[in-house]
Amino acid sequence: xxxxxxxxxxxxxxxxxxxxxxxxxxxxxxxxxxxxxxxxxxxxxxxxxxxxxxxxxxxxxxxxxxxxxxxxxxxxxxxxxxxxxxxxxxxxxxxxxxxxxxxxxxxxxxxxxxxxxxxxxxxxxxxxxxxxxxxxxxxxxxxxxxxxxxxxxxxxxxxxxxxxxxxxxxxxxxxxxxxxxxxxxxxxxxxxxxxxxxxxxxxxxxxxxxxxxxxxxxxxxxxxxxxxxxxxxxxxxxxxxxxxxxxxxxxxxxxxxxxxxxxxxxxxxxxxxxxxxxxxxxxxxxxxxxxxxxxxxxxxxxxxxxxxxxxxxxxxxxxxxxxxxxxxxxxxxxxxxxxxxxxxxxxxxxxxxxxxxxxxxxxxxxxxxxxxxxxxxxxxxxxxxxxxxxxxxxxxxxxxxxxxxxxxxxxxxxxxxxxxxxxxxxxxxxxxxxxxxxxxxxxxxxxxxxxxxxxxxxxxxxxxxxxxxxxxxxxxxxxxxxxxxxxxxxxxxxxxxxxxxxxxxxxxxxxxxxxxxxxxxxxxxxxxxxxxxxxxxxxxxxxxxxxxxxxxxxxxxxxxxxxxxx
Numbered sequence: 001x002x003x004x005x006x007x008x009x010x011x012x013x014x015x016x017x018x019x020x021x022x023x024x025x026x027x028x029x030x031x032x033x034x035x036x037x038x039x040x041x042x043x044x045x046x047x048x049x050x051x052x053x054x055x056x057x058x059x060x061x062x063x064x065x066x067x068x069x070x071x072x073x074x075x076x077x078x079x080x081x082x083x084x085x086x087x088x089x090x091x092x093x094x095x096x097x098x099x100x101x102x103x104x105x106x107x108x109x110x111x112x113x114x115x116x117x118x119x120x121x122x123x124x125x126x127x128x129x130x131x132x133x134x135x136x137x138x139x140x141x142x143x144x145x146x147x148x149x150x151x152x153x154x155x156x157x158x159x160x161x162x163x164x165x166x167x168x169x170x171x172x173x174x175x176x177x178x179x180x181x182x183x184x185x186x187x188x189x190x191x192x193x194x195x196x197x198x199x200x201x202x203x204x205x206x207x208x209x210x211x212x213x214x215x216x217x218x219x220x221x222x223x224x225x226x227x228x229x230x231x232x233x234x235x236x237x238x239x240x241x242x243x244x245x246x247x248x249x250x251x252x253x254x255x256x257x258x259x260x261x262x263x264x265x266x267x268x269x270x271x272x273x274x275x276x277x278x279x280x281x282x283x284x285x286x287x288x289x290x291x292x293x294x295x296x297x298x299x300x301x302x303x304x305x306x307x308x309x310x311x312x313x314x315x316x317x318x319x320x321x322x323x324x325x326x327x328x329x330x331x332x333x334x335x336x337x338x339x340x341x342x343x344x345x346x347x348x349x350x351x352x353x354x355x356x357x358x359x360x361x362x363x364x365x366x367x368x369x370x371x372x373x374x375x376x377x378x379x380x381x382x383x384x385x386x387x388x389x390x391x392x393x394x395x396x397x398x399x400x401x402x403x404x405x406x407x408x409x410x411x412x413x414x415x416x417x418x419x420x421x422x423x424x425x426x427x428x429x430x431x432x433x434x435x436x437x438x439x440x441x442x443x444x445x446x447x448x449x450x451x452x453x454x455x456x457x458x459x460x461x462x463x464x465x466x467x468x469x470x471x472x473x474x475x476x477x478x479x480x481x482x483x484x485x486x487x488x489x490x491x492x493x494x495x496x497x498x499x500x501x502x503x504x505x506x507x508x509x510x511x512x513x514x515x516x517x518x519x520x521x522x523x524x525x526x527x528x529x530x531x532x533x534x535x536x537x538x539x540x541x542x543x544x545x546x547x548x549x550x551x552x553x554x555x556x557x558x559x560x561x562x563x564x565x566x
Contacts (some may be wrong), residue, residue, distance in 0.1 A: 358397060
C-alpha cells in the first residue's frame with residue numbers, strides 16, 4: 001500500500017465552497033485561507049444556523065492506549081466518510097495536530113491511509129497559524145508578569161507562587177527548566193526559575209477549545225490566575241492588564257478551520273489541547289456550528305475513555321450544553337492482547353512474534369480493559385459501539401471473541417472496520433451500527449455535581465471511572481484544595497492529569513486494575529479555562545513543581561551575571 005503522503009497527494013480535492021455547501025453554508029460564511037481548499041469560518045455562522053435542528057452527536061473514544069496505536073483518528077474519519085455511503089450527511093470535528101510532542105513536524109497528522117483530512121501538507125504548516133497565535137498570547141502574559149516584577153512588583157506578587165510559563169510548539173527539553181532575568185535590571189529583570197511548556201499544554205489553548213464566543217474568550221482570559229499575592233489572594237491576567245491584548249492576538253484563531261476528508265466529507269479542525277493537563281477535545285465552537293450543519297456530528301476525545309471521553313462528558317458537554325447520543329469505542333486485537341500484560345511492547349520496535357499468533361485467551365484476558373471502558377461510557381447514560389480497527393494479522397476467532405465480549409458488556413454491538421485500507425466503504429457496517437446507537441434512547445448525565453467539594457469530585461472519577469478503592473492526598477494537595485475553595489474556585493469541574501497508559505496512575509498496570517489507592521500529588525487550577533486539574537502519581541511520575549525564584553539557587557553579581565550555582 002502507498003504511504004499516507006502519496007495517498008494524500010492523489011486526493012481529488014474540491015474547492016472549499018463546495019465542501020461548505022454540504023453544510024448549507026455560503027461563500028460569505030467563510031474566508032479562504034492560503035489555499036482554495038481551506039477556509040476560516042466566520043462566527044456569524046452561529047446566528048445563521050441557530051434555528052436548524054441538532055445533528056446526532058457522537059464521540060469517538062478508545063480503550064486505554066498502547067504504544068501500538070489504536071487508530072482513533074482514522075476511525076473518526078472513516079465513519080465520517082462511510083456516512084456518505086449509507087446516505088447520511090456527516091460533519092467531523094477534530095483537534096489540530098501539534099509539532100510539540102516530536103522533534104520534527106508530524107506527517108499524516110490527521111488520520112492515515114484512506115481515512116485522512118487533507119491537504120496533509122497544510123497540517124505540516126500549522127494550518128492558519130492558530131497554534132502560533134496561542135503561543136503569542138501565552139508569552140505576552142508571561143512577559144508582562146516579569147515586566148511587573150522588574151518594575152517594583154506593584155501587584156505584590158509572591159514570586160514563589162507564579163505558575164505561568166512560556167510556551168513553544170517544540171518538545172525542547174533543554175528549556176523545560178530555565179533561569180530567566182539575568183543581565184541586571186536593564187537587560188534582564190528579576191532572576192527566577194521558570195520553564196517552557198509545549199503550546200498545546202497552555203491554558204490559552206484550553207480556553208480556545210472551551211470558549212463559546214469572542215466575548216466569552218475575553219472574559220476567560222481575564223480570569224486566568226498566574227499566581228498569588230503575598231496575602232494569598234489570586235493574581236489574574238485582568239489585573240496585570242494582559243487579557244485585552246491576548247484577545248486581539250487570538251481574534252482569528254477563534255474561528256474554526258474548514259477542510260475535507262479524502263472522500264470530501266466536511267471536517268472542522270480547531271484547537272488542540274492536551275488530554276492530561278487539559279481536556280483533550282476539539283473546540284466547542286466547531287461543534288456548535290457542525291451540530292447544525294448535518295445529520296451527524298462526529299468528534300473524538302483524546303486517549304482512552306477514562307481520560308478524553310470522561311472529560312468530553314463532564315467538561316466539554318457541560319460548557320457547550322450539547323448532549324451526546326452515542327460513543328464509538330475503538331479497539332484492536334493486538335491492543336487487547338497487550339492489555340493481558342504478557343507482552344513487552346516498545347514503540348518503534350518489532351512486535352513480539354507471539355503477539356500475532358491466534359490466541360483467543362489473551363484477547364479475553366486483555367478485554368477486561370474494554371469491558372471497563374464500555375462501563376465508563378454507559379455510566380454517563382450514553383450508548384456505546386465498539387469499533388474493531390482491523391489489521392492483516394487479526395484472526396477470525398479473536399474478532400468473534402471481541403464481538404461477543406462487547407455485547408455481553410453492554411455495547412450495542414461491535415463492527416470490524418477497514419477504513420484505513422478501504423476508506424469509507426470499509427467502515428459501512430460501523431457507520432450503520434453508529435447510526436443505530438444514536439437512535440437509542442439517550443439518558444445523558446454527568447458523573448458528579450459541581451456543588452460537591454473538590455475532593456469528592458476527584459473521588460468520584462477515581463472510584464467510578466478508574467476502578468480505585470480510594471484516593472490519598474498529600475498535605476500539599478490538601479492545602480491547595482483548601483485554598484482553591486476559599487478563593488471561590490471549588491465549583492469548577494475536574495480535569496484529572498494521569499498516565500494515559502493505564503486506568504490507574506501506574507503505567508505498568510494493564511487491563512482493568514482495581515483495589516488500588518489513587519495518589520494525588522498536587523492540585524492545580526486553570527481558572528480561565530474553567531477546571532481544576534489534580535496531578536496523580538508519586539514523585540517519580542510527576543511533572544516538576546511550579547517554578548521558584550532563582551535567587552535561592554544561584555549567585556548573581558551586580559551586573560546580573562551568574563557567578564555560582566548551588
